[in-house]
Amino acid sequence: MAKREIRFGLIGCGLMGREFASAAARWCHLLDLDFEPQIVAVCSRTQASMAWFEQNVPTVRLATTDYRELLDDPQVEAVYCAVPHHLHEQMYVDTIAAGKHLLGEKPFGIDLEANTAILEAIRRNPDVLVRCATQFLFFPGAYRIAQWAREGRFGRIIDVELGFWHSSDLNPQKPVNWKRRIETNGEYGCMGDLGMHVLHIPLRSGWKPANVRALLSKIVTERPDLDGNMVPCETWDNAILTCEARAGDQTFPMLISTKRIAPGHANT
Helix, strand or coil, X not given: CCCEEEEEEEECCCHHHHHHHHHHHHHHHCCCCCEEEEEEEEECCCHHHHHHHHHHCCCCXXXXXXXXXXXXXXXXXXXXXXCCHHHHHHHHHHHHHCCCEEEECCCCCCCHHHHHHHHHHHHHCCCCCEEECCCHHHCXXXXXXXXXXXXXXXXXXXXXXXXXXXXXXXXCCCCCCHXXXXXXXXXXXXXXXXXXXXXXXXXXXXXXXXXXEEEEECCCCEEECCCCCEEECXXXXXXXXXXEEEXXXXXXXXXXXXXXXXXXXXXX
C-alpha cells in the first residue's frame, strides 16, 4: 500500500527531537496506516546536535541554525518544535504564520501573555493544524479511560484523582538546568512541565476546574551549575492542586498532582 509522506521539519535537536526521530523510524511497524512521517529538515543552535540527525536520518536534506530558513523551505509541510518554554511564543507564532502544521511541546508559552499570542495566531490561521505533543493518551490504560469518558460509561462522577510523578530530580547534586530557572522554564515549574500530561484526559472529557487551591513545594533550593557553584533553583518541584470541577450539571472534587521529586516513582 502506497503511503503519503508527511514531510516534517524539526526545530530542537535534543532529547525529544531524537525521540521523535526514533518514533518516525519505527513507523514501518504500523501496517494499517496510509501515511508516514518523514524528517526532511532539522534546526538547532549547535552543529553537533544536528550531526546526529545527518548521520542517522537519511531523509534529512537541510540542517540549519536558523529556524526561519527551515520555515521558508517549501518541502517542509509540518513542524515538530521541541524547545524550552521561553522560545515557544516566537517560534510557534512564526511556524503557524508560515502555514506549517505544528506539533508543539507543552505548555505552549512561558506565561499567559505568550499563550494568548499563540492562540491568536491559531485563530488567524484556521487551516493550520496545531496540537500539543503528548504520548500519554496512547498508553493502554489512559486510552481506555478516555474511551470510557467519551462513551459516558462513568455515570455520576464522585471525584477524580490525577497525577504524574517521577524522581529524576531526586539527587540534590544533579546539575541545575533550564527547567530550574524562571527565565527559561516559567515560574510554574513542574506544573508547566508535567501538567499537560495530567490534564489531557480531563480537559478532553470536559472536566473543567471551576476553582483551584494550590500546595506548592520547593524541595531542592540549590543545585550545582556546570562549574560546581551552588545556584538557586527558582521553580516549583512538586505541586498538589485541589479543584472543584464541573462536567455538564455535575460538580465534583478533582485532585491534580505533578511531582518531579517522588521517591520510588519513575513516570508513574
